[in-house]
Amino acid sequence: MKKNDLKTIMCRAWHLFRxxxxxxxxxxxKAWALWRLTRQMRAGVVRFAYEKADGSLRKACGTxxxxxxxxxxxxxxxxxxxxxxxxxxxxxxxxxxxxxxxxAY
Numbered sequence: 001m002k003k004n005d006l007k008t009i010m011c012r013a014w015h016l017f018r019x020x021x022x023x024x025x026x027x028x029x030k031a032w033a034l035w036r037l038t039r040q041m042r043a044g045v046v047r048f049a050y051e052k053a054d055g056s057l058r059k060a061c062g063t064x065x066x067x068x069x070x071x072x073x074x075x076x077x078x079x080x081x082x083x084x085x086x087x088x089x090x091x092x093x094x095x096x097x098x099x100x101x102x103x104a105y
Contacts, residue, residue, distance in 0.1 A: 009035050011080040012098050020099055030101065034083060037104045038064065045088055048104040050096040057102065061088045 009031045016027035040046045041064040052058045062085035070086065070093070078084075084095040 005035060008078070008080060015081055016099055030098070033104070034098055034101055037101070038083065040104065041065070041085055046104055049102040051100040051102060052096075058096075060085070060094065062086060062094070063088055 009028075012034060013024065013028040013031035016022070016030055017024050020027065037046065037048055041062055044065055045061060045063045047059065047061050049057055049059045064085060067086040080098070082095045082097055083101070084093060086092070087094045
């Protein structure tokens, strides 16, 4: 684990705390779950679920490994409010807001 990882985890936890009305402990555990998700996606393909903007549940299969060639442009810097991933089934980049993450399985 790097120092930058802890910074990302804490930024996400504070964002969750300010945007939701949950306790900081709940927000911190969700931030750690998101960090584990991105770590697993860097290692391979992961199945997970999150709530879409319309309220429906989206089951996704995503990765961050070996997809650097599909990135177009410089992209936006990571603000800690979204998780970006490459959807293996749809063959395209997707993202979701951190407060909408449900589970990884």
